[in-house]
Ligand SMILES: Cc1ncc(C[n+]2csc(CCOP(=O)(O)OP(=O)(O)O)c2C)c(N)n1
């Protein structure tokens with residue numbers, strides 16, 4: 001017979017689940033759990049400086065490891081601060097378990113100090129959530145939270161635990177089994193056969209890969225499928241890295257800021273094989289005009305994604321690994337010379353323009369210079385804005401989980417804490433966070449966490465002293481009337497970084513910027529690398545919001 | 555004019571959804587939130603615990619518009635929803651209740 005408090009029980013269940021690092025901030029309603037955490041020999045707590053930062057650190061760990069990771073917050077403002085990181089994890093299908101403190105049960109509903117309805121507030125943002133009303137339920141709820149977070153389409157789960165439940169004594173015989181993901185859905189072999197027939201019969205097929213390929217660990221299988229079937233392959237923002245960008249069959253990223261040729265190839269396709277992607281509007285533009293000539297095969301683990309935006313001719317609800325494994329023996333080896341020649345021709349006529357690529361103080365040049373100084377083992381995170389799109393377009397991604405970006409929610413402030421999380425999960429890797437001056441300010445306090453943990457994170461700041469992507473949209477679509485997108489004063493980020501205890505270098509004043517950059521990237525430990533970028537540099541091409549992908553500007 | 559007729563035609567096609575769900579405090583919020591977010595009109599709701607008390611049955615009366623299929627899939631995705639069955643509007647459950655709404 002074992003006896004312990006609810007708080008200790010949560011801790012033991014996390015340990016048994018293999019959790020080694022948790023991120024968060026304490027506060028009154030979660031203090032019993034923090035007290036228990038202090039007794040753990042195996043779990044390292046990383047003290048974030050804002051709960052949103054803690055949430056993104058957990059995400060960074062999960063995006064690198066593929067396993068659910070844990071963040072913590074107290075009740076009230078702690079929980080409300082965490083909300084953005086949870087919503088972000090939901091939209092990008094990232095497995096995460098958030099544990100929040102709550103006011104004691106008898107005080108729920110009385111507008112008690114630091115009471116908010118965390119459960120109600122997070123219903124639409126989580127894959128599932130729990131309010132634990134009895135510590136005995138923790139034996140079931142905690143493993144369930146992990147099982148749900150990692151089963152099928154991954155996602156965030158929140159467990160709200162009132163303070164008195166954390167203090168309640170529980171007696172039990174045995175710990176529950178460690179949570180494992182649900183069994184995968186059975187593969188519909190008939191649909192697979194039909195899909196293979198369609199692939200074999202197609203003349204101009206395109207493979208369209210999404211983040212689900214990475215979640216399923218199926219990148220190499222997807223590449224094999226492409227090679228076997230002679231399939232030109234495009235990737236969503238979330239899928240960058242599934243196929244190495246220099247693979248002959250890669251046609252790069254599609255969508256709003258994809259290369260012209262990529263969107264033109266899709267226009268010509270007679271068959272679209274969508275694998276682990278969800279026809280997001282930023283990827284497909286105006287849905288009715290996307291791939292107008294193509295039949296569609298859609299593979300997704302989430303049945304609700306099938307036929308949601310585009311009706312598929314064949315929808316297969318299944319795990320990408322299993323589906324592609326079943327497809328491979330049925331897909332004929334094809335060279336598809338005429339189609340690949342047509343693709344090559346489009347690529348040559350409408351490539352992605354990357355002006356000034358060899359100048360490390362230009363936007364594309366800086367991205368290239370960072371890539372030149374690193375190998376494929378590095379992890380590349382970004383914030384949200386023009387800099388994010390320039391990195392997506394120009395960085396040579398070659399492996400899954402190399403690239404961490406906020407795709408679905410597009411959250412400024414994502415970059416730095418996510419990069420910290422990545423470094424916590426993979427301390428042997430160099431982690432680069434490409435950021436903008438607007439985004440960096442949204443979680444800049446995490447520089448303190450970074451300095452404290454002494455992680456190998458390099459912040460590459462592309463500073464245009466503006467909310468560049470907003471300025472771009474106003475310049476292009478709002479009659480060149482910038483409103484609230486240009487900062488009136490500049491911030492001295494170098495001094496700020498130094499104030500937080502980070503190393504800092506300025507490429508603006510460096511005699512040899514490429515060398516200064518490479519040295520900074522190679523020196524172990526955290527560093528801010530600052531570079532000014534011309535505010536008038538825009539992300540091209542661009543599909544105007546709501547337009548068809550073929551109506552690109554630039 | 556044709557708008558009005560179409561709407562009336564659509565309005566006659568109703569569907570009764572029978573959900574079996576885990577019986578705890580948050581289930582209704584999860585389900586109603588899905589419909590409200592999509593402005594999907596729910597004409598009637600009925601919920602009672604089943605004899606074994608760990609489960610409840612929820613009856614929903616909804617319009618059969620082209621989003622219903624997606625709506626049902628979203629409901630099926632909820633962790634606490636065990637099953638969803640579709641019935642025609644002629645199902646007795648809401649008809650018998652009508653007496654209480656006169
Ligand atoms: C939290 C949040 N607020 C607002 C936005 C809208 N938004 C998108 S990009 C952007 C500007 C980003 O500026 P910066 O980080 O400097 O990047 P830049 O575009 O200049 O490279 C804004 C305000 C957002 N994506 N996230």
Ligand SMILES: [Mg+2]
Pocket residue numbers: 385436437438462463464465466467468
């Ligand atoms: Mg900026």
